[in-house]
Amino acid sequence: xxxxxxxxxxxxxxxxxxxxxxxxxxxxxxxxxxxxxxxxxxxxxxxxxxxxxxxxxxxxxxxxxxxxxxxxxxxxxxxxxxxxxxxxxxxxxxxxxxxxxxxxxxxxxxxxxxxxxxxxxxxxxxxxxxxxxxxxxxxxxxxxxxxxxxxxxxxxxxxxxxxxxxxxxxxxxxxxxxxxxxxxxxxxxxxxxxxxxxxxxxxxxxxxxxxxxxxxxxxxxxxxxxxxxxxxxxxxxxxxxxxxxxxxxxxxxxxxxxxxxxxxxxxxxxxxxxxxxxxxxxxxxxxxxxxxxxxxxxxxxxxxxxxxxxxxxxxxxxxxxxxxxxxxxxxxxxxxxxxxxxxxxxxxxxxxxxxxxxxxxxxxxxxxxxxxxxxxxxxxxxxxxxxxxxxxxxxxxxxxxxxxxxxxxxxxxxxxxxxxxxxxxxxxxxxxxxxxxxxxxxxxxxxxxxxxxxxxxxxxxxxxxxxxxxxxxxxxxxxxxxxxxxxxxxxxxxxxxxxxxxxxxxxxxxxxxxxxxxxxxxxxxxxxxxxxxxxxxxxxxxxxxxxxxxxxxxxxxxxxxxxxxxxxxxxxxxxxxxxxxxxxxxxxxxxxxxxxxxxxxxxxxxxxxxx
Numbered sequence: 239x240x241x242x243x244x245x246x247x248x249x250x251x252x253x254x255x256x257x258x259x260x261x262x263x264x265x266x267x268x269x270x271x272x273x274x275x276x277x278x279x280x281x282x283x284x285x286x287x288x289x290x291x292x293x294x295x296x297x298x299x300x301x302x303x304x305x306x307x308x309x310x311x312x313x314x315x316x317x318x319x320x321x322x323x324x325x326x327x328x329x330x331x332x333x334x335x336x337x338x339x340x341x342x343x344x345x346x347x348x349x350x351x352x353x354x355x356x357x358x359x360x361x362x363x364x365x366x367x368x369x370x371x372x373x374x375x376x377x378x379x380x381x382x383x384x385x386x387x388x389x390x391x392x393x394x395x396x397x398x399x400x401x402x403x404x405x406x407x408x409x410x411x412x413x414x415x416x417x418x419x420x421x422x423x424x425x426x427x428x429x430x431x432x433x434x435x436x437x438x439x440x441x442x443x444x445x446x447x448x449x450x451x452x453x454x455x456x457x458x459x460x461x462x463x464x465x466x467x468x469x470x471x472x473x474x475x476x477x478x479x480x481x482x483x484x485x486x487x488x489x490x491x492x493x494x495x496x497x498x499x500x501x502x503x504x505x506x507x508x509x510x511x512x513x514x515x516x517x518x519x520x521x522x523x524x525x526x527x528x529x530x531x532x533x534x535x536x537x538x539x540x541x542x543x544x545x546x547x548x549x550x551x552x553x554x555x556x557x558x559x560x561x562x563x564x565x566x567x568x569x570x571x572x573x574x575x576x577x578x579x580x581x582x583x584x585x586x587x588x589x590x591x592x593x594x595x596x597x598x599x600x601x602x603x604x605x606x607x608x609x610x611x612x613x614x615x616x617x618x619x620x621x622x623x624x625x626x627x628x629x630x631x632x633x634x635x636x637x638x639x640x641x642x643x644x645x646x647x648x649x650x651x652x653x654x655x656x657x658x659x660x661x662x663x664x665x666x667x668x669x670x671x672x673x674x675x676x677x678x679x680x681x682x683x684x685x686x687x688x689x690x691x692x693x694x695x696x697x698x699x700x701x702x703x704x705x706x707x708x709x710x711x712x713x714x715x716x717x718x719x720x721x722x723x724x725x726x727x728x729x730x731x732x733x734x735x736x737x738x739x740x741x742x743x744x745x746x747x748x749x750x751x752x753x754x755x756x757x758x759x760x761x762x763x764x765x766x767x768x769x770x771x772x773x774x775x776x777x778x779x780x781x782x783x784x785x786x787x788x789x790x791x792x793x794x795x796x797x798x799x800x801x802x803x804x805x806x807x808x809x810x811x812x813x814x815x816x817x818x819x820x821x822x823x824x825x826x827x828x829x830x831x832x833x834x835x836x837x838x839x840x841x842x843x844x845x846x847x848x849x
Contacts (some may be wrong), residue, residue, distance in 0.1 A: 252285040263385060268347040290318045300379040305539060307527040310336050312519060317475060317506065322467070322516035324452075324491045328568035330543040333477050334450055338371040341448050342379065344473075345416055349387045349399050352444040356431060357419040358451050361395065368450040369395065369418045376849070386687050388415070410478035413443075421455055430462040444471040453478040453487040454790045460486055460513070467514050474514075479564045484582065486767050488570055491518045502569055508845030512599040523548055523566045560788045568788060579741050579779060580748055580764045585756060594629050594637045594754035601627035601637075602809055606699075606801035607662055607678040608794050611646060611654035619644040620798040621662055623669055626811045629754075634814070636747060636806055637754040641798050641833050659687040666692075677805035679700050679797070692722035696807070703736040705729040708807075711746045712815045734778040741767065741779050742848045746813045749805060763796040 244256030245675065248498045254263050272289030275282050286292065294314060297304075304447045306532045328334045337364065345352050358368055369745050373390060376397060380386050387399045398415035414711045419430060430447075445466060450461070466472045478487045483497055490513040493500045500509070511518050528537055528544040537544050545754050548566045555561040563571045585591060603625045612619035622641035644661050646654045666676055673693035679701050688696045710728035716727045744764065766789050772778045786792050807813075 261299045264292050265347040267292040305741040316517045320517035322474040322514045324516045324518045327521035329565045354416040354446040357449045359422045361420045446473045449476045452476040453481045453485040577768045588751045590748050590753040592754040597628045601625040603671045604805040605676045608798040617792050618794045619646045620794045624802040626806050653716040655684045655687040659691040663692040701737040705739045706732040734776040738779045752812045760795040763793040
């Protein structure tokens, strides 16, 4: 006797095959766009509840024991309804876990035509973050729903539906599946360059990217989106803990009207970004779901940030610290850009990135080296040269050439100092740079090897020394109480250390419009370093160790340029006025008295008088 067809399942106003499970129905609704219409007996019938509802229902079936709260709902809604999402958040806000659940749900809804690229820093760290979360969620969902497609290939860091062995090339995986991409290999950033041209393997291919630890990426990381955005289906998600207004995460999250217009309301916030009109979500730890319960109540979500951590970080580091804003608020620090040595805006306005056309006089070449020995402490050994002279308009100008990372390894023959000395000598000779025009910062043994291998005429720049008595700039004046005159302020009166003088000398060169061909990667390090006021009202840049802790980056490239800039100044380069106004030309002995008289006159206008 023939088997009678089973009755279709009816749900969300639509008919589904009888063999469909509840999870199959949710995936089918997602495949239809969440909501669709059909003509039936002359009437238009609408079916489905919308993408957000069906993604949420699918996740409830895949991971029924997981919590739901205001943050999980906010994240899912923003990711589902936007092409690009940028998720800022304090630590322990569950952002990585929530995004990982979406990635797996989306891929299982379209396993035969979807490729998700999952990126982080290095593979080992990602096992504790997004890649590890995805594998954990994959295994738990498969245990409950064995028919879900895909296999984890640990050796290739991917999940795929294809039958493939370890001898096949990775290129075969770039059509469908979920693949992990480390953006840092062997301590060097490789970003996403090898994956820029991915189009997918089918006519209706779907491509997604989930980037974790975005704040630790180099700026080139963002370039990938210009290749992917605008494809038939592309969804991008970037997440991390903001460290700095100039890190990749904050660049992608910058409000349409700029960070200067943004205000922290001490709650979880959303806004639109300049970066491909991305939807930005900032999960503020002070607004954690754990804060919705009265103080003293048992912690409901033990894996989420709560009062205990926020109070501990505040006591240890203070509310104005980068640690507090990165780990507790998940938002940039207000006014942080005001404490930078240089800024992106300054470099743009003063044409620091532009090329230069030299005049007829020959330029002077200066070579510098910021030494490091075999990658100790994560530092790089940077060398290269700049040149200065008069441009075609007769303006004294300093132009950079791209710096080079000197290959130093303890495994090579010869001590690191010998390797550096020989490399610098060969480089200088290839560009016809004399030893007397070479400047370096390094320990004393490097000077010995430079003198032995090359020449004793090389010059040392001691970063740890005291500031000089040179003028800060040609328009920075102070009142000298001893001589009763106004004079140019000296560097030893303005800075606490020589390294600060070196860095701010570059600020004044850029501000004066005398810098050209500034490499972007060098500039990025410059506008990440902060300064502060110390004893004696002097300026001091943060230590290299503090900057590395705050940004995850050592300022080796900008240190190299600071050395070169110092060498140029010693060889005759002069920093001109940084403003369009001329210095005060009146009687030096009377100018302060005149200003005081004007002030008192204005003050008397506001005083009450007896009638």
